[in-house]
Amino acid sequence: GEDVEQSLFLSVREGDSSVINCTYTDSSSTYLYWYKQEPGAGLQLLTYIFSNMDMKQDQRLTVLLNKKDKHLSLRIADTQTGDSAIYFCAEDTGGFKTIFGAGTRLFVKA
Amino acid sequence: NAGVTQTPKFQVLKTGQSMTLQCAQDMNHNSMYWYRQDPGMGLRLIYYSASEGTTDKGEVPNGYNVSRLNKREFSLRLESAAPSQTSVYFCASSPGTGTYGYTFGSGTRLTVV
Numbered sequence: 001g002e003d004v005e006q007s008l009f010l011s012v013r014e015g016d017s018s019v020i021n022c023t024y025t026d027s028s029s030t031y032l033y034w035y036k037q038e039p040g041a042g043l044q045l046l047t048y049i050f051s052n053m054d055m056k057q058d059q060r061l062t063v064l065l066n067k068k069d070k071h072l073s074l075r076i077a078d079t080q081t082g083d084s085a086i087y088f089c090a091e092d093t094g095g096f097k098t099i100f101g102a103g104t105r106l107f108v109k110a
Numbered sequence: 111n112a113g114v115t116q117t118p119k120f121q122v123l124k125t126g127q128s129m130t131l132q133c134a135q136d137m138n139h140n141s142m143y144w145y146r147q148d149p150g151m152g153l154r155l156i157y158y159s160a161s162e163g164t165t166d167k168g169e170v171p172n173g174y175n176v177s178r179l180n181k182r183e184f185s186l187r188l189e190s191a192a193p194s195q196t197s198v199y200f201c202a203s204s205p206g207t208g209t210y211g212y213t214f215g216s217g218t219r220l221t222v223v
Binding site for chain 2: 004008030041042045048092095101103
């Protein structure tokens with residue numbers, strides 16, 4: 001069945017770049033998403049990429065999509081302590097079904 | 111502020127008790143969803159409502175019922191709570207099929223003892 005996998009933890013120093021990786025299984029996905037969850041809060045949509053795109057940039061965020069390998073990444077430039085959160089990768093498999101990964105907890109060290 | 115509002119934020123139930131989680135959105139979205147979040151498992155879809163008047167099962171519907179009361183409101187009911195239903199519950203909405211992503215509420219943390 002459909003599945004989305006992410007590593008559970010990532011630790012970076014403030015000012016460095018963070019790269020969070022995700023793999024998915026459904027090759028028919030139309031949209032892929034990155035959400036951010038801060039403690040005690042719901043998920044907040046950060047960015048999304050359409051499946052016919054390779055890259056999308058939005059200020060400090062860069063999303064790269066490799067459809068051949070079914071690999072999605074989120075790069076955060078100049079990572080700040082306020083970026084500490086859990087980041088979820090998700091794929092839209094159609095028919096009102098969005099599959100979420102388990103989330104990557106990003107720790108930013110000052 | 112526009113968004114998705116969930117109540118209550120916290121709840122403790124005894125095994126066998128019932129309760130209803132409330133969700134309302136003010137963005138005129140057609141579709142609404144209930145997810146549960148468990149450690150290490152991501153979010154799993156319980157039920158969804160593609161549009162007013164329709165509801166469908168998601169990945170983990172057993173032990174739950176839903177009502178799409180009107181376009182704004184989508185409630186989740188636990189008829190006889192079990193410890194396995196201890197979780198954080200999120201309501202979300204989207205204009206249509208989820209394209210362009212969901213807007214989430216802040217969650218209900220439920221503990222069943």
